[in-house]
């Protein structure tokens with residue numbers, strides 16, 4: 353009863369109560385999981401706000417994972433925004449205050465030299481999926497240090513809920529190297545180290561020790577790097593992507609979901625991939641990750657690498673990213689620093705560059721002003737506008753604004769969910785460019801064949817597969833992603849496509865199954881109670 357993976361609560365049968373010595377520990381009425389679901393859903397909906405709903409779901413997860421996952425799967429559209437964005441952002445901000453029972457491993461810089469020992473304290477010996485953060489850039493909220501633990505916990509819950517990865521295999525980890533969010537140093541309830549972030553060689557050695565300890569403790573594990581600051585994120589990804597099966601969801605998962613959105617949007621505009629001009633606001637992990645994968649997609653469609661990169665332009669905090677900008681440009685921006693005159697603002701850049709697609713990934717809420725969005729509609733019959741910054745308060749514009757300011761012609765997607773909008777009698781369903789469409793399927797596919805690495809080719813395959821799953825009916829509503837109610841199906845198809853790609857790239861350690869999709873589906877965890885007697 354105290355093991356959340358085994359607990360059935362009031363659903364323990366009469367025979368189980370006798371055999372396991374549970375009689376008296378439970379009320380006499382034996383219930384079905386369906387009855388428990390009615391009760392859990394009622395309790396969930398009675399909670400006054402999203403944070404309380406989050407706390408309720410976390411408590412349920414800690415008590416009875418079968419019931420938790422069944423509830424989340426049956427009400428995916430209602431629950432995913434609670435266990436992940438946008439509510440998880442607020443949950444992280446208040447992680448210290450709502451902290452009840454630790455989930456996952458906290459490894460601090462004080463553990464340097466003994467990380468292998470700390471990993472051994474985790475009770476599961478066959479971990480396959482690790483999501484790890486150092487808390488430096490949590491969503492669009494900045495440095496939250498150890499409070500960032502909500503992110504690996506939430507992402508792993510999505511792996512199970514959305515792709516059926518068995519929860520037994522999952523391990524959330526927070527690497528606490530301190531925080532530069534000084535307000536936390538003064539907060540007596542802050543759960544992490546009250547010190548400035550350790551950087552440089554000491555940080556690099558800590559990460560190196562972590563990777564080696566994981567490789568030896570869990571040789572089959574995939575490491576998902578999550579919400580690292582962008583100076584460390586690119587460096588860690590490049591250093592380890594060929595050494596250990598790993599990827600960075602903020603860079604590669606985001607890229608895949610955004611490219612899938614672009615492919616679907618082009619089905620609506622009728623435009624060609626090779627003829628797009630994309631203007632990004634924000635040249636960080638998300639923006640340059642999307643541009644890199646777009647480049648791969650455009651090359652596959654016939655452009656040279658140089659031509660493909662020339663389709664992507666960036667505005668960052670210092671204006672248009674151009675070649676002759678004084679000072680040293682960060683490495684990830686260099687391929688997109690074109691030979692052009694400097695431009696100070698996004699509005700001016702839209703005016704001069706005349707993009708077909710505008711992507712917001714700078715964490716600057718309200719950056720897409722009415723003037724900017726109207727200009728996009730002047731340039732394009734169907735302007736593609738992605739306001740991807742999270743959480744909702746950081747979105748560059750709302751769905752309603754995008755449709756209103758373009759007279760209903762925009763193809764809009766956002767990072768956090770927006771409700772459908774009715775404009776001039778037509779109802780639009782805005783797409784949510786949620787990474788959850790991609791990473792669970794990619795992870796499941798890679799784990800199913802024990803891939804040695806995760807590559808951009810796999811993320812491009814995932815994007816193409818996702819876009820193909822968008823129906824004409826979805827497109828008619830302006831929706832460029834499938835409904836989240838189909839997420840298990842989406843993940844199964846992506847996992848199968850990724851497994852095939854692993855074989856094409858020669859990275860699979862297991863032989864190719866005869867029926868790939870059946871193999872994937874057979875591996876998926878189903879939230880049903882086992883019979884113990």
Ligand code: NAD
Nearest residue numbers: 492582606634635636637638668669713714715741742767
């Ligand atoms: P990041 O820190 O790596 O990059 C942010 C970039 O924005 C930097 O290049 C910075 O220079 C730029 N920037 C900051 N202020 C600016 C300003 N005033 N004008 C123009 N540019 C400015 O962060 P990231 O990982 O790239 O994430 C950025 C945002 O994208 C976050 O809000 C995050 O929540 C969101 N995001 C959304 C999704 C999704 O929707 N699926 C996925 C990942 C990230």
